[in-house]
Amino acid sequence: MRLLALSGSTRHTSTNTALLRALQAIAPERIRISVYDRVGSLPIFSPHLEGSLTPLAAQEFLRSVRDCQGVIIASPEYVRSIPGGLKNAIDWLISTSFVIDKPIALVHASHRGDDMLQALRTVLATVSTQFNTDLFLRLPLLNETPERIAHIVGVPANRLSAENFLETFATFCRECAACEPA
Numbered sequence: 001m002r003l004l005a006l007s008g009s010t011r012h013t014s015t016n017t018a019l020l021r022a023l024q025a026i027a028p029e030r031i032r033i034s035v036y037d038r039v040g041s042l043p044i045f046s047p048h049l050e051g052s053l054t055p056l057a058a059q060e061f062l063r064s065v066r067d068c069q070g071v072i073i074a075s076p077e078y079v080r081s082i083p084g085g086l087k088n089a090i091d092w093l094i095s096t097s098f099v100i101d102k103p104i105a106l107v108h109a110s111h112r113g114d115d116m117l118q119a120l121r122t123v124l125a126t127v128s129t130q131f132n133t134d135l136f137l138r139l140p141l142l143n144e145t146p147e148r149i150a151h152i153v154g155v156p157a158n159r160l161s162a163e164n165f166l167e168t169f170a171t172f173c174r175e176c177a178a179c180e181p182a
Contacts, residue, residue, distance in 0.1 A: 001031045001170045004068040008075025008086030010040030016074035018146035019109040019139065022153035023072070023162055031170050033072070036064055039085035042092060050095045058092050065093060070103040070173035073124075077116035082123065094127050101180065103173045104128050105135035107165070109149070110142045130176050137165040 005020035017037045024033040043055045054062070065071060075086050093099040104124055108117060124131040139158060141149050153162055 001070070001173060002068045003027075003031060003033045003070045003072055003166075003169070003173070004064055005033050005035045005072045005074070006039070006086075006089065007035065007037045008039060008073060008083050008089075009037070010083070010085045011076075013146060014076070015109040015141050015144060015149065016076055016107075018144075018149040019107060019141060019153065020072065020074050021146065022150045023107070023166065025150060026153060026159055026162060027166055028163065031166055033166075034064065034068070036061065039083075039089045042085070042088055045088055045091035045095065047095070054095075061089065061092060062096055062098060065102065066096070066098045068102075069177065070105070070169060071099075072105055072107055072169065073120070074107045074109060075116065075120065076110070077113035080115040082116055082119050086120075087123075090123060090127065099128050101130055101176065102128055103130040103132065103169070103176045105132050105137075105165075105169045105172070107137040107139075109139060111138075111140040112142070132169070132172055135165065135169050135172060137162060 007014055007017040007020055009016045020035045024035055027033050041057050042061060152158060
């Protein structure tokens with residue numbers, strides 16, 4: 001199972017990126033997670049840049065989404081909303097059909113951010129028929145270092161929750177793939 005973990009943060013020491021890397025580190029062997037932490041390097045989406053004019057960075061991002069079996073998104077909240085970099089990445093996705101039937105689930109690295117999560121849920125439910133609103137992992141990791149986040153995720157109770165989330169999402173991805181027309 002190939003999953004893409006998309007960080008909505010542009011910060012080098014992002015809590016959300018660290019959470020995704022910690023999930024990558026504890027994922028069962030049959031679940032491979034690639035972390036995409038370059039939303040800040042994507043050019044601003046413009047319909048004039050679709051197709052053969054799509055910039056290389058956007059092409060690489062779109063390929064990574066196309067080639068995975070599911071997407072996990074973690075994002076900070078900026079001014080009670082979706083960060084611009086993540087919204088721009090989603091805008092690039094809707095310029096293709098890659099996201100329409102792609103299984104998507106959310107993880108969150110803070111006890112805050114419910115306004116952003118609600119806005120993101122609305123957007124994802126609009127762009128993907130396979131956004132699973134019931135699958136959600138939240139760990140309060142705000143202001144922790146990446147090393148500390150890895151440790152916290154590795155604590156037995158948190159690790160069990162994280163592994164259960166990953167296993168449940170992988171099962172959901174397989175079920176979605178089984179329902180696709182041949």
